[in-house]
Amino acid sequence: MKFLRDALDNVKPNFEKGGKWEKFYYIYEAHDTLLFAPKDTTKSKGVQIRDAIDTKRLMMTVIISLLPCLLFAIYNTGLQHFLAIGQPEAAISDIIWVGLIQVIPIVVVSYVSGLTVEFIFATIRRHEVAEGFLVSGMLIPLVMPPDIPLWQVALATVFAVIIAKEAFGGTGMNILNVALTARAFLYFAYPGDISGDVWSYIGSGNEAVAGFTGATPLSIGAEAITTGENVVASLNAYGSGWADGLFSFSNLFWGFYPGSIGATSVFMCLIGAIILILTGSGNWKIILSVVLGAWATGLLFNAIGANAFMEIPAHYHLVMGGLAFGAVYMATDPVSAAQTETGKWIYGILIGVLTVLIRVFNPAYPEGIMLAILFMNVFAPLIDYYVVNANKKRRLQRATV
Amino acid sequence: MSKSIRLKKGFNINLAGKPQTSVIEADQPETFAFKPSNFHGILRPKITVAVGDNVKAGTTILFDKKNDRVKHVAPVSGEIVDIKRGEKRKLLEVVILADKTLEYESFKTHSVSDLVNLTREEVVEQLLEGGAWPNLVQRPYGIIADVDATPKAIFVSAFDSHPLAPDYQILFKGQEQYFQAGLDILKKLTPGSVHLNTNADAEVSSIFEHAKNVELNKFSGPHPVGNVGVQIHHLDPINKGDIVWTINPFGVIQFGKLFLEGKHDSSRIIALTGSEVKTPQYYKTYTGASIKKFVADNLKGDHVRYITGNVLTGEKINANGHIGFFDNQVTVIPEGDYYELFGWIKPTTSKISFQRAFGLLSFLNPNKEFVADTNTRGQERAFVQTGVFEKVLPMDVLPTHLVKAILAQDFDDMEALGIYEVIEEDFALCEFVDVSKHDIQEIIREGLDLMQYS
Secondary structure (H helix, E strand, O other): OHHHHHHHHHHHHHHOOOOOOHHHHHHHHHHHHHHEEOOOEOOOEOOOOOOOOOHHHHHHHHHHHHHHHHHHHHHHHHHHHHHHOOOOOOOHHHHHHHHHHHHHHHHHHHHHHHHHHHHHHHHHHOOOOOOHHHHHHHHHHHOOOOOOOHHHHHHHHHHHHHHHHHHHOOOOOOOOOHHHHHHHHHHHHOHHHHOOOOOOOOOOOOOOOOOOOOOOHHHHHHHHHHHOOOHHHHHHHOOOOOOOOOOOHHHHHHOOOOOOOOOOOHHHHHHHHHHHHHOOOOOHHHHHHHHHHHHHHHHHHHHHOOOOOOOOOHHHHHHOOOHHHHHHHHOOOOOOOOOOHHHHHHHHHHHHHHHHHHHHHOOOOOOHHHHHHHHHHHHHHHHHHHHHHHHHHHHHHHHHO | OOOEEEOOOOOOOOEOOOOOOOEEOOOOOOEEEEOHHHOOOOOOEEEOOOOOOEEOEOOEEEEEOOEEEEEEEOOOOEEEEEEEEOHHHOEEEEEEEEOOOOOEOOOOOOOOOHHHHOOHHHHHHHHHHOOOHHHOEEEOOOEEOOOOOOOOEEEEEOOOOOOOOOOHHHHOOOOHHHHHHHHHHHHHHOOOOEEEEEEOOOOOOHHHHOOOOOEEEEEEOOOOOOOHHHHHHHHOOOOOOOOEEEOOHHHHHHHHHHHHOOOOOOEEEEEEEOOOEOOOEEEEEEOOEEOHHHHOOOEOOOOEEEEEOOOOOOEEEOOOOEOOOOOOEEEEEEOOOOOEEOOOOOOEOOOOOOOOOOOEOHHHOOOOOEOOOOEOOOOOOOOOOOOOHHHHOOOOOOHHHHHHHHHOOOHHHHHHOOHHHOOHHHHHHHHHHOOOOOOHHHHHHHHHHHHHHO
């Protein structure tokens, strides 16, 4: 690999001070460090050796944990397409092909548009390109509807990176989760393209099968509030004739139903959660507390039982919609989450509680987890403030004893 | 009340190059040096000798104009051959070419039974004159102890848990008498207790086990359990307005020798350690020794870094540099100035890591001795990861928030978050594990300087 190193060393002077592309040093530098771990050594004072981890490896670990969801997303997008047009016997190669054609362009657009913004800001602000977007760039496609127009993906990504991240100073400084900001932007700017009948890719020239309404488990739940029908019965009844048991509990768990591209499968999220927790890249306290918060709120609502959606068994909340995906990948974003260990519990529980609260009481926004996490992102510093204050108080009390 | 305390947080960095138990009395190094940078709180150093002067072991060579009662003395007798200065004429080193047989300044001698009758003033006076005082480190701030202060307690850590740390049982073998005398002297300096903190996980050296007039505490757990700051936090934490002193066993023994024998004796044993040393072992020498003779013909490679102290808190020196005042150890590890293709993602079992992100497999092999080089393994970034510093700092201190308070120069927050309880070394592991590669120890010192001087 010496020739590669030599090639990089050859062009390097052009980017250094006085070189003709001096302005673009950080773009060169990003590529150089992507190929080669730098040869920097520790300072003469301070630690003389460093842990083998760096942010690139940490972010890459999170991306690896997302791969099960991405692979499942490709399959499921294809599968839902063929179910919706009434060809459940489609060959697996066709299913994967349709999935690839729908999903990969969204991933590519997300990365290209986001990284472009990152490179521009690194060049203007004269700093290294941070790795944070590598994860956001993968999360954004996975929370989009499969049929989202590509220009909207690009617009949402650019908006999120600039407004939610760079405006605050870049990776590590942001208050809101970048990927969720992108989704929330689309949700409020183009509600027609990210709600209603968008969760299965039909494709032009195809007719949806009879009985297909474009419903999701959450929209069925929201409807039940007005109709008063038993939600579980409605879920089980949906899809009969063209996709039996589409919204059965086990199918919701495995994830073979329409929804955000990569957020439907609780099972894949569990695999991701295990990877995150074992590698120390995601916080188990947050994941567990979101689940507990949602489940406990579900149980509480069962006890009250004022409307049909409240009566849904609490464990259904854990498999419907994006709760699992949000808990595992979004809530655990260390930058926008609470940073104290006690704070993480409070933060997670409140996300779970709010998610179910929004689902059940605010049918205008059937998916509660997105807003719940963004809301708690804003409150995370406040939670930390009180936890830090408690530490300060302990220290003061000790002094007077 | 003696306490037994068990700590869970921390991390032992298991490196190759542990010293064998042999102690070598080789040719003594030619030069010895005194480095003001080994101390915090020397503001206006004034040198009292010139190049060409002859000094005895214990002759004052330097004092601080802002703190002129504390004398810094020559560790050995000989001729002053160099006074090295850096930028803005900052004093770096006073180098002494040692005599073949050492001559000592003589100070008052006392018998063991006399020690009890000494007054605090007499003790302080002799410690200052004999040049032993700078062994006393004052917290908050980790500075040379204030002559006019009375500490609420004095703490001695009787073991070192740093990577490749020397075994105190070897360093201080046979010094029982002096050690006990030193403890008796410490007892004069404080109305409170003298705490001697031993390692519950290893055999306690008899020199510590039979110490009298002290609170004998036991600590167990991973590094930084041996850090005296961590021990203080669990025994008698430092609150605002408190002053405590710390001293290492070498200093205690030097105190004892100063009073019992009336001389400034800086003879000590140091450990030469590290993966690049052919035979890592112990050497008998004096404080401030040049490492030149120890490392000559004793290295595996030539592209190495010499460190006085350990790999976490030490300082880089060159091949004929001198060992620091507080260091019992020299570490030699490979330099890491190389590029590595896809080094940021390649799975590795050979690089040590506290973390377990993708491809970091060192945790599978906890008993392996790792060879670590000086490569930073990545570049500095904004703080991203949370919750990891907390796992290696066994104190009720919020490390990230304290560091951020220092960066923001928020004095109230620094104080409230416990800056008085810490010095750099307590945060060394945080710096090691930091995924964002910040210079945490440097930041902590900045914070201490801010609190102290502004």
